[in-house]
Amino acid sequence: MASTDSTGTAETGPRRRHLSPFRWAFPIVVVTLLASLLGVMYLDYVVDPEKNLHDFPIALVNQDVGDDLKTGDQVQHVNFGDQVADGLRAAVPADQIDLRVLGINEAQLQMQSARVYGTIIIPSDFSKRLGILGVGSVVPGEISKPVLTLQTNPRTGAFATAVVQKFGEQALTQVNDQVGKQLTDQVTKQLTPPPGAPPTELSGATRLVLAQPLNIVTEQFRPLPGGSGEGLTAFFYSLLLLLVGMVGAMIIHQLIDSALGFLPTEWGPWYVHFPRASISRLRTLLLKWSAIAVMAVVVSAVLEGIASLLGMPIDRPLLLFLYGALVIVAVGFTCAATLAAVGTAGLIINLIVFIILGLPSSGGTIPIEATPKYFGWLAKFEPMHQVFLGTRSILYFFGDGQAGLTRGVWMAVLGLVIGVVFGLFITRFYDRKGLERKPAAAPEPAA
Structure with missing residues (x-):
């Protein structure tokens, strides 16, 4: 027997089918599928960005012109900037960081157009200052550490800036240690006395300076305005x-x-x-x-x-x-x-x-x-x-x-x-x- 509504009209079979289990469950299934897709997309996006890092563009600018160092009676032209650049290219994981060796003008153009997220700059007097540091560590006088500059690009976003800073902290610290070891060995060899002469040793303070010879400076390229x-x-x-x-x-x-x-x-x-x-x-x-x-x-x-x-x-x-x-x-x-x-x-x-x-x-x-x-x-x-x-x-x-x-x-x-x-x-x-x-x-x- 058909039921009746409030107006006394008999309800038919087709009208009751709107309450069937399939019609009731269908929207729940749709929402569950959408929620699952949301979960995959949003959580996979944010769970582990460092693990997912790939092709992250950073520019490397080597402006070092080298220097002539006198060793005994010989004069040798050296370019420590090239050594640092080679060390960075070897140390950087190629599957994560796209390290682009560029000139300073091209690097700035790519920073201005958000094509790179940061720049490492080796200055033109890098070898000269590093040589002076080696000599100055045993000769009285004022000296300053050679500078490596890490420029971040804050206009590309806070997370990109954080990645650049972490990369700089890891890679440049490693370079600093390697250069320090080489410089310490070089200075130690220069101090080796002739046969029969008393040995000359580096002081503890000098060894500390030579172990970390680089001054790594982090600065913002075109900082964002307030607001x-x-x-x-x-x-x-x-x-x-x-x-x-x-x-x-x-x-x-x-x-x-x-x-x-x-x-x-x-x-x-x-x-x-x-x-x-x-x-x-x-x-x-x-x-x-x-x-x-x-x-x-x-x-x-x-x-x-x-x-x-x-x-x-x-x-x-x-x-x-x-x-x-x-x-x-x-x-x-x-x-x-x-x-x-x-x-x-x-x-x-x-x-x-x-x-x-x-x-x-x-x-x-x-x-x-x-x-x-x-x-x-x-x-x-x-x-x-x-x-x-x-x-x-x-x-x-x-x-x-x-x-x-x-x-x-x-x-x-x-x-x-x-x-x-x-x-x-x-x-x-x-x-x-x-x-x-x-x-x-x-x-x-x-x-």
């Missing part, structure tokens, strides 16, 4: 642009569909389902895209205004506004096209593409070179990485194209073109096939 969040403002601003594009497209999709009668409108206890409008899928999508475009311009200006009020330094405000609007339009158009193509499942697809896969492969908090290698593959096309590169270039590198702006703009344009072409094709195809958006026919009541 930059230690290099995190670019990441969070990029995240805002992407979220506005994705979430904004979903909200606009929902509200316009409600206004057109394709979905019910519900605000608290108020519920209404407007009559379905006679409008094609293509025109509906164009209407949503128009709203997204207007929203992108307004929100990009609002976000930049909020950033300025909060004291975030913005050197290129017009460029940031235009790029922000472009990103929101590209992401929003693509999300709306996905929803038009697959309906409700588009929410899950957008979440996976833009958030679950996008954030850990962005390189915004941990460099791509310190994450598992498959994140580098994702970063080649994932929207969040491209948005981050463009935003970071505008905020920290004065809009330098090589610092990521060129890639960020072209990838945003490419994403916009793909979204537009896909959206136009799929909605036009559905319309031509007569696949209208209308409720399914109600089942006939049982006899």
Whole structure:
């Protein structure tokens, strides 16, 4: 016997099937799978960056011109800078660090465009000062240790800076010990007395100086201005642009569909389902895209205004506004096209593409070179990485194209073109096939 509802109408079998175990369990399975994907992506991203370190670019600049050292009656030209450079190349794990031997100008250009995370500089007078230190350790007079400079690039992020500093601490300390051992042996040989003469020994203080002969200086290359969040403002601003594009497209999709009668409108206890409008899928999508475009311009200006009020330094405000609007339009158009193509499942697809896969492969908090290698593959096309590169270039590198702006703009344009072409094709195809958006026919009541 069929049950009845509050109006006295008999409930039929098809209506009771909405409570079947499969329909009840399906959303739990979907959420569990999404949570599992989230867990793998986010935890694998952050658990052990040092273990995942690979191809981490650091520049090595050797400016040492060498020096002529007199040994007895002979004069020998030496270049200790070359020895240090060779020692660094031998000591650095090639599978982790990409040590690039560059000139000073090229190294600075690559630092300015975020192509290297740090630079080791051997000065031009390195051999001369090291020779003076060896002589001065046994001859009265004032001397100073030769300097090795480790430059960090704080505009590439706090974690990248920490990796450079740790690398410098390990590698340069090892070099200091090796040079100290060689210098101590050299000075000891010079002090070897002729046969029959009393032995000459180095004092304890001299041995301490010679054991650690290098002065290793760490300095920042173009420090970040105040209000930059230690290099995190670019990441969070990029995240805002992407979220506005994705979430904004979903909200606009929902509200316009409600206004057109394709979905019910519900605000608290108020519920209404407007009559379905006679409008094609293509025109509906164009209407949503128009709203997204207007929203992108307004929100990009609002976000930049909020950033300025909060004291975030913005050197290129017009460029940031235009790029922000472009990103929101590209992401929003693509999300709306996905929803038009697959309906409700588009929410899950957008979440996976833009958030679950996008954030850990962005390189915004941990460099791509310190994450598992498959994140580098994702970063080649994932929207969040491209948005981050463009935003970071505008905020920290004065809009330098090589610092990521060129890639960020072209990838945003490419994403916009793909979204537009896909959206136009799929909605036009559905319309031509007569696949209208209308409720399914109600089942006939049982006899």
